[in-house]
Amino acid sequence: MADNKREIDTATNTETTGHEWDGIRELDTPMPRWWLITFYITIVWAIIYTIFMPAWPMINSATPGILGYSSREEVAQELATANEVNAPLDERLANMEITSVVEDPELLRFATAGGGAIFRNYCSQCHGAGAAGAVGGYPNLLDDDWLWGGTLADIQQTLTHGIRYEEDPDTRYSQMPAFGDILEEEEINSLVQYVLSLSNQEHDAEAAGAGTELFMDNCSACHGEDGKGMQDQGAPNLTDSIWLYGGDPESIATTIHDSRFGIMPAFGGRLSDEDIRKAAIYVHTLGGGQ
Known part of the structure; x- marks a missing residue:
């Protein structure tokens, strides 16, 4: 039963809150000074942060802050730096016959790493993260059974123009009658x-x-x-x-x-020639390429 009478606890000389349950009184013990100081510091820090950094949400953006920091801009700068570093390799990849890339260990590692990232971003939704595909129209890219050919050139052609993708006039096309x-x-x-x-x-x-x-x-x-x-x-x-x-x-x-009429989109209008080459090389190295 609660009792709202506030009084001094004789054992600790601390005022109670006035609450009592089953004979136990709740003490109104003040917070430790170190905790209060830390709490006040966090308040001051939060105020300073909202002044200097983007903080308060607005309708279409947020307050920019005095420093004008942007995580998007930071990522964009990092990407630009990475692209600048990779530019010589991309140029070599673009100007070399795709079948010759396997003879250049440095370029092959570069293309395979980049192709893996591209595959996970654009292809894994249908072919699976491990490229094993699924029954229902999603080919397994790990075996050596290719509908349109599994050479590097064949894979590059398929990636560039797609399968039965009507928006690309050079798409691979076939039609089984019903x-x-x-x-x-x-x-x-x-x-x-x-x-x-x-x-x-x-x-x-x-x-x-x-x-x-x-x-x-x-x-x-x-x-x-x-x-x-x-x-x-x-x-x-x-x-x-x-x-x-x-x-x-x-x-x-x-x-x-x-009949069946599976469609694969063409990536020629979405990815650069270098990225398509990377994806083709990555798929070819998975083990099923001819």
Whole structure:
């Protein structure tokens, strides 16, 4: 029960706050002098800081302070300094055949480090931080299975102009028909079974046999008669176990019925030629480059 009567505590000769709980009185002990001095110093420091440094928020900015310090300007100066230091290497990278960079250890280290930063900033959102991609249209860049080729020049071309990116007239382009508008459901199922057989998956042999002619008539022009794909068409290899949209019967049936139309943006208008070269070299060094 609280008692609001203030009195002097005889044991400590300190005034109480007037509060009491279960016979225990709360003392009104003053703060230590050192603590008060520290507290007052922080107040004075805060006032001085708001005078000299940006502090008070305004509608579109903040008070600039007498010193006019700007963290943005400091970062901009640091970037300008870094760019100035890297300018000779960037110039060498721009004027050298991209395939020759691997023969220059210093330039290769420079390009790989810069390309890694560019990849994490622009590419990892789709291809993953480790570049392993994901089922659903995001290629794994660590293996040696490339839709459009995995040489340095091929990767540079893809980065520069994108895939099916209509805003770039030089984009890589291919279009698989939606066979749901062309073939009957039974024919699509036969094709599914034939595609499963190409990659040595469990399949219906009789249906796969019926799908052989359908494949030759409708699919071999792009995927090849052996189903191993054609990089100049961006047509995937159907004989391995690497699937961009999934290799189970349902996923294959969806691909055949509805087609796929993955898009990669072109970075030619966003990044400099040097940065595109860095990104291409970095991707190529991940282990899957041809």
